[in-house]
Amino acid sequence: MIKVQRLVGGYTYPPIINGVDVEIEQGEFFALLGPNGSGKTTLFKLITGQLPITEGRISISSKEIASLSKLEKAKKIAVLTQEAHVSFDYTVEEIVSLGRYPHQKGLLKQLSKKDLDVMEEVMELTNIHHFKTTPFRMLSGGEKQRVLLAKALAQEPEILLLDEPTNHLDIKHTFQMLDLLKDRQQRRGLTIFAILHDLNVASLYADRIALLHHGRILDVGDVDTLRKADQLKKVYEVEVTPGSHPTLPKPQLLMTPSYTDSSRPFYFKNSYRIKQTKNYFHIQFEHPLRTISNGVIGDGIQWVKHVCNFHVDRNYNGSEPKKDLQSWMTDYSIPYVQAVGMMTAVMLEDVVIVKKEIEGIHMLAIVTAGVGNAVDITKRSFLGAVQTVGTINTMVFIDAHFTDGALVNGYMSATEGKVKALNDLKIEDPESHTLATGTSTDSLVLGLTQQGEKTPYAGSGTIVGRGIGQMVYQATHEALKKYLKRVHEEGYRTTSERVGVMR
Numbered sequence: 456m457i458k459v460q461r462l463v464g465g466y467t468y469p470p471i472i473n474g475v476d477v478e479i480e481q482g483e484f485f486a487l488l489g490p491n492g493s494g495k496t497t498l499f500k501l502i503t504g505q506l507p508i509t510e511g512r513i514s515i516s517s518k519e520i521a522s523l524s525k526l527e528k529a530k531k532i533a534v535l536t537q538e539a540h541v542s543f544d545y546t547v548e549e550i551v552s553l554g555r556y557p558h559q560k561g562l563l564k565q566l567s568k569k570d571l572d573v574m575e576e577v578m579e580l581t582n583i584h585h586f587k588t589t590p591f592r593m594l595s596g597g598e599k600q601r602v603l604l605a606k607a608l609a610q611e612p613e614i615l616l617l618d619e620p621t622n623h624l625d626i627k628h629t630f631q632m633l634d635l636l637k638d639r640q641q642r643r644g645l646t647i648f649a650i651l652h653d654l655n656v657a658s659l660y661a662d663r664i665a666l667l668h669h670g671r672i673l674d675v676g677d678v679d680t681l682r683k684a685d686q687l688k689k690v691y692e693v694e695v696t697p698g699s700h701p702t703l704p705k706p707q708l709l710m711t712p713s714y715t716d717s718s719r720p721f722y723f724k725n726s727y728r729i730k731q732t733k734n735y736f737h738i739q740f741e742h743p744l745r746t747i748s749n750g751v752i753g754d755g756i757q758w759v760k761h762v763c764n765f766h767v768d769r770n771y772n773g774s775e776p777k778k779d780l781q782s783w784m785t786d787y788s789i790p791y792v793q794a795v796g797m798m799t800a801v802m803l804e805d806v807v808i809v810k811k812e813i814e815g816i817h818m819l820a821i822v823t824a825g826v827g828n829a830v831d832i833t834k835r836s837f838l839g840a841v842q843t844v845g846t847i848n849t850m851v852f853i854d855a856h857f858t859d860g861a862l863v864n865g866y867m868s869a870t871e872g873k874v875k876a877l878n879d880l881k882i883e884d885p886e887s888h889t890l891a892t893g894t895s896t897d898s899l900v901l902g903l904t905q906q907g908e909k910t911p912y913a914g915s916g917t918i919v920g921r922g923i924g925q926m927v928y929q930a931t932h933e934a935l936k937k938y939l940k941r942v943h944e945e946g947y948r949t950t951s952e953r954v955g956v957m958r
């Protein structure tokens with residue numbers, strides 16, 4: 456749709472834009488990215504005709520842009536620039552009406568019913584209706600931006616060119632504006648070419664991106680192009696780690712500042728406090744740990760300072776366990792936004808804590824174990840109602856630095872240690888009468904100080920991985936023995952719990 460070929464141009468010599476080739480397809484959302492001064496606005500001005508071209512060619516639907524009359528261009532293309540000077544004291548409505556100019560007929564150029572309908576629609580869409588009689592100059596920067604977008608949409612263009620359209624907008628209005636543009640793109644086939652600064656926002660909305668560097672296109676492609684961390688580092692001179700959006704298949708970038716964290720390194724052995732009551736087990740760290748967990752609170756990969764395991768009645772049947780945990784933590788002044796939270800009906804006095812130092816790496820494993828819900832994952836086809844004193848909650852903390860891959864690896868190592876403990880104690884799935892591999896509600900948190908050299912692996916082929924497996928084995932084995940003893944001595948199985956131990 457828009458074809459830019461061997462484009463050279465810009466204010467100075469040598470020119471700012473120095474041989475740009477790029478094609479924007481019909482109906483796509485194309486984002487132009489690049490650092491300050493890379494030439495984005497200059498390229499934009501060359502495309503919109505605000506600056507003369509020195510060399511090369513720009514065509515729209517195969518027609519050279521220079522050959523189109525002003526009116527022909529205005530019917531096809533609307534432009535939203537950063538430098539929108541509105542010199543007269545126009546009202547918002549009057550500004551929007553200017554967008555209809557290319558469509559007005561006759562010498563008097565009066566607004567038709569269609570013009571008024573379109574204006575109403577775009578003012579509604581951009582949420583500026585309520586100040587349509589306000590003078591433009593009296594609006595905030597963000598409000599002005601929405602009015603200028605309404606004017607551009609009133610033009611009913613095939614192509615919309617936008618230079619940093621979200622510049623003055625807060626996150627609500629940024630997302631509102633881009634959602635609106637995306638909707639126009641998807642429903643009406645609007646072609647969008649936008650200069651954007653926020654790479655994460657570009658990733659969420661653009662179909663393709665181009666990265667401009669020193670007046671040349673360094674790379675162009677779909678948004679996964681943003682996963683090329685080395686390229687981004689070269690262009691922006693910032694440490695970038697590509698991650699992923701949790702619900703959309705789009706990259707999201709995490710930037711690392713270059714200042715050093717003055718609280719590190721710290722001595723792991725002195726960096727935590729444990730509090731244990733009948734109601735809860737709480738380990739508090741002085742410095743946040745990088746955690747991977749399936750806890751009711753703090754699941755996924757996080758940084759947390761608190762890990763809690765709350766005792767619940769064996770008949771606990773809360774429909775909103777997350778809310779319950781948040782309120783219990785609040786009662787005990789534990790900030791749940793910095794926490795991993797688990798629940799168990801196991802007696803907390805049976806908790807087992809194992810500390811180890813393996814090849815200079817300090818490790819800590821804490822386990823509460825019950826096996827009322829023991830399951831052989833390979834045999835069960837369905838589960839009955841969950842029994843409550845039947846959970847193995849495992850907490851492992853290590854003074855090491857893991858990559859995200861190593862966190863997953865470490866999680867596997869911990870699970871292998873747990874399964875081995877269950878097997879050695881011959882814990883049985885009461886339905887299948889085979890060796891259990893876990894319980895149906897097990898929780899695990901693995902926390903790392905992220906100190907020292909980064910480790911990419913933590914499986915059984917590594918010292919740290921074996922350390923995790925061995926500690927979890929030892930702690931789980933001991934905790935299970937305490938549980939089985941209690942079952943044996945106290946007739947713990949009075950309700951519907953069943954604990955099978957194979958003979």
Ligand SMILES: Nc1ncnc2c1ncn2[C@@H]1O[C@H](COP(=O)(O)OP(=O)(O)OP(=O)(O)O)[C@@H](O)[C@H]1O
Nearest residue numbers: 465466467471489490491492493494495496497498
């Ligand atoms: N009117 C001008 N006259 C001369 N040089 C200019 C003019 N406007 C911009 N430049 C220069 O052109 C280069 C590219 O500027 P441009 O505005 O295109 O960058 P940009 O990528 O849009 O930057 P930003 O992200 O800061 O908006 C810069 O070195 C700038 O100093």
